[in-house]
Amino acid sequence: MTQHRIALIPGDGIGAEVLPPACAVLDLVGKRHGLTFGYDEFDWSCARYLNEGAMMPADGLDRIRRHDAILLGAVGWPCVPDHVSLWGLLIPIRRLFRQYVNLRPITVLDGVPSPLRHAASGAVDFVVVRENVEGEYSEIGGRLNRGFPEEMAVQEAVFTRAGVSRVLDHAFRLAASRRGGITSATKSNGIVHTMPFWDELVAEYAARYPEVDCGQEHIDALVAKIVLDPGRFDVIVGSNLFGDILSDLAAAVAGSIGIAPAANLNPEGEFPSMFEPVHGSAPDIAGQGIANPIGAIWSASMMLDHLGHPEAAGEVMAAVRTVLADTAVRTPDLGGTASTDDFTRAVLDALP
Amino acid sequence: MTQHRIALIPGDGIGAEVLPPACAVLDLVGKRHGLTFGYDEFDWSCARYLNEGAMMPADGLDRIRRHDAILLGAVGWPCVPDHVSLWGLLIPIRRLFRQYVNLRPITVLDGVPSPLRHAASGAVDFVVVRENVEGEYSEIGGRLNRGFPEEMAVQEAVFTRAGVSRVLDHAFRLAASRRGGITSATKSNGIVHTMPFWDELVAEYAARYPEVDCGQEHIDALVAKIVLDPGRFDVIVGSNLFGDILSDLAAAVAGSIGIAPAANLNPEGEFPSMFEPVHGSAPDIAGQGIANPIGAIWSASMMLDHLGHPEAAGEVMAAVRTVLADTAVRTPDLGGTASTDDFTRAVLDALP
Ligand SMILES: CC(C)[C@H](C(=O)O)[C@@H](O)C(=O)O
Ligand SMILES: CC(C)[C@H](C(=O)O)[C@@H](O)C(=O)O
Numbered sequence: 001m002t003q004h005r006i007a008l009i010p011g012d013g014i015g016a017e018v019l020p021p022a023c024a025v026l027d028l029v030g031k032r033h034g035l036t037f038g039y040d041e042f043d044w045s046c047a048r049y050l051n052e053g054a055m056m057p058a059d060g061l062d063r064i065r066r067h068d069a070i071l072l073g074a075v076g077w078p079c080v081p082d083h084v085s086l087w088g089l090l091i092p093i094r095r096l097f098r099q100y101v102n103l104r105p106i107t108v109l110d111g112v113p114s115p116l117r118h119a120a121s122g123a124v125d126f127v128v129v130r131e132n133v134e135g136e137y138s139e140i141g142g143r144l145n146r147g148f149p150e151e152m153a154v155q156e157a158v159f160t161r162a163g164v165s166r167v168l169d170h171a172f173r174l175a176a177s178r179r180g181g182i183t184s185a186t187k188s189n190g191i192v193h194t195m196p197f198w199d200e201l202v203a204e205y206a207a208r209y210p211e212v213d214c215g216q217e218h219i220d221a222l223v224a225k226i227v228l229d230p231g232r233f234d235v236i237v238g239s240n241l242f243g244d245i246l247s248d249l250a251a252a253v254a255g256s257i258g259i260a261p262a263a264n265l266n267p268e269g270e271f272p273s274m275f276e277p278v279h280g281s282a283p284d285i286a287g288q289g290i291a292n293p294i295g296a297i298w299s300a301s302m303m304l305d306h307l308g309h310p311e312a313a314g315e316v317m318a319a320v321r322t323v324l325a326d327t328a329v330r331t332p333d334l335g336g337t338a339s340t341d342d343f344t345r346a347v348l349d350a351l352p
Numbered sequence: 353m354t355q356h357r358i359a360l361i362p363g364d365g366i367g368a369e370v371l372p373p374a375c376a377v378l379d380l381v382g383k384r385h386g387l388t389f390g391y392d393e394f395d396w397s398c399a400r401y402l403n404e405g406a407m408m409p410a411d412g413l414d415r416i417r418r419h420d421a422i423l424l425g426a427v428g429w430p431c432v433p434d435h436v437s438l439w440g441l442l443i444p445i446r447r448l449f450r451q452y453v454n455l456r457p458i459t460v461l462d463g464v465p466s467p468l469r470h471a472a473s474g475a476v477d478f479v480v481v482r483e484n485v486e487g488e489y490s491e492i493g494g495r496l497n498r499g500f501p502e503e504m505a506v507q508e509a510v511f512t513r514a515g516v517s518r519v520l521d522h523a524f525r526l527a528a529s530r531r532g533g534i535t536s537a538t539k540s541n542g543i544v545h546t547m548p549f550w551d552e553l554v555a556e557y558a559a560r561y562p563e564v565d566c567g568q569e570h571i572d573a574l575v576a577k578i579v580l581d582p583g584r585f586d587v588i589v590g591s592n593l594f595g596d597i598l599s600d601l602a603a604a605v606a607g608s609i610g611i612a613p614a615a616n617l618n619p620e621g622e623f624p625s626m627f628e629p630v631h632g633s634a635p636d637i638a639g640q641g642i643a644n645p646i647g648a649i650w651s652a653s654m655m656l657d658h659l660g661h662p663e664a665a666g667e668v669m670a671a672v673r674t675v676l677a678d679t680a681v682r683t684p685d686l687g688g689t690a691s692t693d694d695f696t697r698a699v700l701d702a703l704p
Contacts, residue, residue: 082540083548087544115470115579116468117465117466117467137542137543141509141545149513149514150512150513150514151512152510152511153511153546153548153549154511154545154546155509155511155543155545156493156506156508157493157507157509158504158506159504159505160502160503160504161497161500161501161502161503161504187596188435189435189438190488190489190593190596191488191507192435192439192493193493193505193506194493194505194506194507196505197495197503219596219597220601223600223601223604224600224601224603225604227468228604240542241543244542244571245572245575247572248572248573248575248576249572249579251576252577252579252580253579
């Protein structure tokens with residue numbers, strides 16, 4: 001019997017509605033594989049901020065530092081500014097736990113139509129590897145002459161050799177374990193200091209991994225190619241900002257942001273990694289019991305994989321695929337009438 | 353008789369193949385409208401760089417400063433690094449001629465199928481307004497500890513009140529003259545210094561133009577929405593980098609980067625504005641006479657509009673639309689077998 005301690009952070013809105021399905025799936029698949037999960041739930045959220053003035057307690061990170069992994073629902077709520085909710089919870093976890101790889105698999109699933117005419121299920125299967133702790137998301141910068149005609153703001157993007165190298169290494173390894181292709185997102189024709197540096201490091205890793213076929217595309221051309229020919233990609237690696245843009249675009253290409261999962265990995269296992277659906281807290285449908293739990297369940301499957309249980313992870317995704325391909329059970333965002341519970345039950349029934 | 357002096361910069365590759373069609377169309381439509389065009393051609397290009405060590409002569413900008421407009425083909429060639437070709441020609445023209453508005457109209461045309469299932473011709477019609485001279489494309493920044501493990505690069509993005517305000521003003525005016533909708537591309541949840549400043553200025557202009565319905569979207573959500581529901585947009589305004597990404601994505605949604613036009617405007621008319629197709633120099637098909645001239649012809653139509661001849665501009669685009677909708681004449685990039693000349697002749701024939 002292997003026991004894993006999981007920190008649950010439902011967060012806001014539908015976050016609290018999609019984590020219970022993920023846990024139910026984990027518990028059931030765990031039975032077949034000799035795994036048990038102990039969950040500790042934390043109420044860190046915008047609601048907590050409004051009551052107590054902080055998204056999480058001052059020693060929050062210490063309380064989850066020894067957990068095997070973190071499952072997060074969604075962070076953000078209308079009356080709380082994003083810079084409070086995100087920089088008070090999501091971004092510190094990514095940074096202080098050195099989750100420098102953000103991984104987002106993109107697959108067109110049978111039964112979830114892509115908005116693209118030519119993206120048949122099975123034909124699109126790639127992963128966006130995003131640098132997750134430095135780059136364009138930097139607290140360095142500021143404002144001058146506030147309110148005056150000469151007012152200006154500057155923002156520093158910071159790329160370090162160590163920071164870029166470790167995420168490239170992860171991406172090249174991943175490409176080698178898949179179909180052997182990698183595409184680097186750049187913009188060295190316009191962003192003249194950081195992006196040429198990024199390109200140089202990509203060239204170093206391309207030389208180190210001769211078995212990987214490495215190409216690069218400027219971000220503007222790349223977003224166009226993802227729409228015109230998404231089947232050509234295997235692994236796409238990009239900076240914090242480019243990876244963010246590419247992964248949401250790719251989720252749309254796969255038919256819905258509601259089903260996309262994400263892993264925030266600390267590959268060394270020095271700190272817990274965090275798994276979260278890509279969708280937000282969805283105030284418009286929160287509380288109605290109709291949120292799509294696929295993003296959370298898929299994120300849980302990525303967590304199983306990360307914890308060393310690829311077979312269990314595969315069974316979870318096979319069950320989701322079966323429900324989508326063989327039944328009409330779907331939440332409203334995918335055109336169905338099923339509730340979160342209905343869909344979850346169907347997945348549980350489809351597990352071996 | 354109105355005479356306009358146009359500076360022609362064919363540039364590289366297919367640039368030289370798509371400008372003659374644009375000029376032929378200008379000359380013919382000009383006849384009906386009492387316009388004549390005098391062209392001065394400049395050989396500024398990567399070929400010139402390889403022969404003479406510079407993309408353009410030192411006094412290049414002085415030679416075209418008094419022209420009424422600039423028509424540019426394409427800049428860039430494989431053995432010349434982008435930072436040489438672009439920062440030696442395209443970007444200085446944009447900056448020193450204060451072409452602070454980059455305008456890219458997006459329309460799904462009858463006869464050019466969109467890769468999106470739900471984007472019928474007529475249903476998608478928006479304009480991307482891109483800030484074109486400051487922001488993320490900045491020469492400020494550099495590299496430290498080159499080659500050592502501590503190596504790092506920093507890049508400053510610089511947003512000024514004056515620079516952002518003038519492009520917002522242009523965008524809000526444009527929205528007011530169209531369907532009255534504007535969407536601002538932001539990322540103030542991740543880019544914490546410059547993007548909140550951008551948002552504040554957008555809010556100022558939203559208050560100044562109460563007749564415009566102003567919304568904002570984070571760039572990651574926005575790229576997804578452009579794919580999932582492109583018909584909802586009227587004017588999208590974004591920073592230099594975001595506008596670049598959005599306009600190429602939008603061109604792909606409209607079916608082909610080969611047909612997209614761009615205007616680099618100095619709205620005050622203090623300096624000439626520049627018109628250029630969005631496509632590049634396309635080394636793979638250069639010299640074969642099969643380049644699609646629509647991007648260049650459409651850019652010429654935007655030039656007519658800018659020079660104060662909206663009727664003539666409309667006739668040009670009507671002719672292009674007629675050829676695409678009523679005939680099978682298409683260049684290979686759109687699935688046809690026509691040459692550049694064939695297509696151009698068809699457009700000339702379709703002009704009134
Ligand atoms: C070539 C490049 C520097 C340029 C840009 O990013 O501005 C191009 O992509 C464009 O959009 O005109
Ligand atoms: C909410 C926001 C700060 C975040 C990001 O940009 O990192 C989100 O878009 C994501 O991708 O997880």
